[in-house]
Amino acid sequence: MSTPEQRKRLRAFNAEHARVAERWRKRGFQYPPPEFPILPEDLRGLTCGAKTRKGTPCKRKDIYDSGRCHLHGGLSTGPKTPEGKAKVALNGRCPKRRLEAKPMGS
Numbered sequence: 001m002s003t004p005e006q007r008k009r010l011r012a013f014n015a016e017h018a019r020v021a022e023r024w025r026k027r028g029f030q031y032p033p034p035e036f037p038i039l040p041e042d043l044r045g046l047t048c049g050a051k052t053r054k055g056t057p058c059k060r061k062d063i064y065d066s067g068r069c070h071l072h073g074g075l076s077t078g079p080k081t082p083e084g085k086a087k088v089a090l091n092g093r094c095p096k097r098r099l100e101a102k103p104m105g106s
């Protein structure tokens with residue numbers, strides 16, 4: 001189980017890790033690799049901890065920044081912006097490819 005304070009530190013760690021990786025990516029992954037931050041001891045093996053249908057806490061360790069696994073609220077909640085909503089509205093439609101190929105309004 002993770003406390004809000006631990007989740008906050010995990011988020012900060014993930015952000016720092018992503019920054020280092022991004023800088024390395026911009027260098028073209030050249031040797032030597034950068035010094036990646038090391039995950040603090042107390043943040044290792046945090047579990048999701050959500051209540052399962054059985055009533056026991058979830059034991060999954062592959063948690064997102066939210067502190068929950070992908071089965072318990074870790075996934076995306078969908079598009080929020082009007083552009084994103086318009087994009088997903090095209091999903092599952094057969095003439096989608098034709099719509100994309102043509103510029104809008106022609």
Ligand SMILES: [Zn+2]
Nearest residue numbers: 048058069072
């Ligand atoms: Zn879970």
